[in-house]
Amino acid sequence: MPAYLFRRILEAALILLGVSLVTYILLFLLPADPVRQIAGRSATAETVESIRRQLGLDLPFYEQYWRYLTSLLQGDLGRSYIQRSEVAELIAARLPASLLLMVAAICAELAMGLTMGIVSAVRRNSSTDQSLMVLSFVGVSAPQFVVGILLLYVFAYQLGWFPISGYGTFGHLVLPAMTLGFMGAGWYSRMMRSSMLNVLGQDFIRTARAKGLGKARILLRHTVPNALLPIIAMIGIDIGIFMSGIVVVESVFGWPGIGQLAWQAIQRVDIPIIMGVTLVAACAIVIGNLLADIVALFVDPRIKLK
Amino acid sequence: MTILGKLIRRKLSLFGLLVICGTVLAALLAPWITPYAPDYQPFEGLTIEGAPLPPNAQFWLGTDLLGRDLFSRLVYGAQTSLVIGVVANGVSVIIGSLVGIVAGFLRGAIGAILMRFTDLMMAFPALLLAIVLSAIFKPSLWIVALVIAMVNWVQVARIMYSETVSLSERDFVEAERSIGASRTRILLRHIAPHLLSSIIVFGTLGISTTVLLEATLSYLGVGVQPPTPSWGNIVFENQTWFATAPWLVFFPGMAILTLALAFNLVGDALREILDPTMKGRH
Numbered sequence: 397m398p399a400y401l402f403r404r405i406l407e408a409a410l411i412l413l414g415v416s417l418v419t420y421i422l423l424f425l426l427p428a429d430p431v432r433q434i435a436g437r438s439a440t441a442e443t444v445e446s447i448r449r450q451l452g453l454d455l456p457f458y459e460q461y462w463r464y465l466t467s468l469l470q471g472d473l474g475r476s477y478i479q480r481s482e483v484a485e486l487i488a489a490r491l492p493a494s495l496l497l498m499v500a501a502i503c504a505e506l507a508m509g510l511t512m513g514i515v516s517a518v519r520r521n522s523s524t525d526q527s528l529m530v531l532s533f534v535g536v537s538a539p540q541f542v543v544g545i546l547l548l549y550v551f552a553y554q555l556g557w558f559p560i561s562g563y564g565t566f567g568h569l570v571l572p573a574m575t576l577g578f579m580g581a582g583w584y585s586r587m588m589r590s591s592m593l594n595v596l597g598q599d600f601i602r603t604a605r606a607k608g609l610g611k612a613r614i615l616l617r618h619t620v621p622n623a624l625l626p627i628i629a630m631i632g633i634d635i636g637i638f639m640s641g642i643v644v645v646e647s648v649f650g651w652p653g654i655g656q657l658a659w660q661a662i663q664r665v666d667i668p669i670i671m672g673v674t675l676v677a678a679c680a681i682v683i684g685n686l687l688a689d690i691v692a693l694f695v696d697p698r699i700k701l702k
Numbered sequence: 703m704t705i706l707g708k709l710i711r712r713k714l715s716l717f718g719l720l721v722i723c724g725t726v727l728a729a730l731l732a733p734w735i736t737p738y739a740p741d742y743q744p745f746e747g748l749t750i751e752g753a754p755l756p757p758n759a760q761f762w763l764g765t766d767l768l769g770r771d772l773f774s775r776l777v778y779g780a781q782t783s784l785v786i787g788v789v790a791n792g793v794s795v796i797i798g799s800l801v802g803i804v805a806g807f808l809r810g811a812i813g814a815i816l817m818r819f820t821d822l823m824m825a826f827p828a829l830l831l832a833i834v835l836s837a838i839f840k841p842s843l844w845i846v847a848l849v850i851a852m853v854n855w856v857q858v859a860r861i862m863y864s865e866t867v868s869l870s871e872r873d874f875v876e877a878e879r880s881i882g883a884s885r886t887r888i889l890l891r892h893i894a895p896h897l898l899s900s901i902i903v904f905g906t907l908g909i910s911t912t913v914l915l916e917a918t919l920s921y922l923g924v925g926v927q928p929p930t931p932s933w934g935n936i937v938f939e940n941q942t943w944f945a946t947a948p949w950l951v952f953f954p955g956m957a958i959l960t961l962a963l964a965f966n967l968v969g970d971a972l973r974e975i976l977d978p979t980m981k982g983r984h
Contacts, residue, residue, distance in 0.1 A: 411822055533966050536966060537959055537962035539914050539918060644922070670833060670834055
């Protein structure tokens with residue numbers, strides 16, 4: 397197992413290296429010239445040239461990439477053209493809010509999705525099961541900005557149960573977390589249902605029934621824990637899905653996280669920030685997938701270490 | 703024909719088919735069924751105070767902030783969603799299948815390189831990558847379609863790769879190989895037909911993902927640009943008024959949801975119909 401872990405971590409590191417190369421190529425392809433943006437419109441040709449040399453933009457591609465990579469490894473994501481501050485600092489200041497939102501969204505999606513999946517599996521082929529599965533399809537088909545705005549309209553404007561936007565209290569967290577977790581709830585309910593049906597069909601459940609154990613005990617002690625095993629590993633993969641979702645959800649709810657930072661940067665075409673958030677998100681995805689693999693290994697020792 | 707028959711016999715997939723056919727018809731017949739041009743701003747489209755009108759007899763779904771008829775804009779927006787859904791998803795299925803099948807069939811160095819590249823692209827969050835790409839290429843309808851295709855092909859490639867690998871290890875392929883069938887013959891006559899059902903299933907499910915991604919990009923302002931109506935940019939243009947004019951978010955939102963749901967329902971039904979191992983389960 398240590399060898400497997402080592403190989404997976406090495407693979408993850410290589411993918412991150414590839415990610416940095418791809419982001420750098422994308423930066424290279426961008427039509428916006430950073431030198432012009434820094435120097436301003438009235439700058440003379442000489443000033444432009446000297447800034448270009450200062451930034452190292454006159455060097456060949458591989459040398460520029462090497463500079464970029466070494467500064468990345470030191471935690472330097474470059475400077476924002478418009479906000480005039482370090483991208484790494486901007487992101488670090490906003491990361492806790494995003495992490496809080498994601499953890500809350502994971503709780504929300506698991507609470508909604510697992511309950512739906514368990515009820516569906518227990519009431520298999522009933523009308524409850526069918527309507528829950530239609531609901532799960534609605535969950536995966538609903539665009540997040542629409543879910544968010546509608547939740548805002550109903551629960552914040554009409555009913556006044558939650559604040560409209562902002563950050564700070566538990567009340568602020570509920571609607572964004574529900575919105576972010578809505579799609580995941582749809583996936584989890586379908587996976588939990590089929591995982592439950594899979595477990596319910598196995599011999600040890602029949603044995604438990606034959607021993608005369610109560611229905612509740614069979615469900616809670618024998619079925620649900622076993623059905624949960626393959627699902628736990630999926631949480632790591634959710635991180636990647638959330639990384640796209642937070643851009644939308646944070647902009648709808650005015651949540652001060654990295655998604656909102658990216659959204660504001662999109663409006664002003666502030667490329668270093670968009671790139672920085674993309675890189676951080678890609679790291680989160682790679683780490684999330686790595687965690688998913690490691691968790692899967694621990695919960696199910698039968699997984700072959702190929 | 704039997705597949706279509708089975709789709710019609712299931713309640714959910716019949717609903718999906720009806721929604722898809724309805725949307726396609728509406729998009730094709732847009733000039734004839736809409737009461738107004740999508741960018742026409744009638745004088746009576748706003749109140750005296752300049753506020754949008756709620757749904758009424760003249761404007762069936764109300765008007766937007768510029769006094770344009772929302773129903774007409776939604777019908778023209780269906781064209782945008784469908785064109786992008788079909789083109790972007792078609793391109794991503796073609797790229798994904800090619801990469802996945804070639805990597806899975808050839809394996810070796812070429813296969814490894816292709817799949818490592820796929821893994822690399824999977825590490826990027828789809829939405830952020832699409833945003834960066836549409837910042838590089840100025841967004842137009844076709845560019846948005848291509849950007850979505852460039853982001854979405856990886857899932858298809860992964861699925862096609864693992865299916866091709868598992869097919870080429872099956873006994874009937876081994877048997878073909880042992881009687882001296884050429885590689886091209888094995889690929890085209892024995893492996894490709896088995897992959898067709900997956901391509902159809904993921905081709906259908908993928909349209910739903912594409913429709914959602916286009917709507918989200920347009921909602922963020924980096925997708926289809928106004929004045930071309932798209933369901934996402936209608937919400938983008940009008941969201942500041944959602945508290946007083948909720949119909950401007952509700953109707954386009956429901957349009958996106960319903961179309962994405964329809965493709966998901968049909969795709970899921972196709973998966974059950976086309977996959978023989980699913981029989982008896984459920």
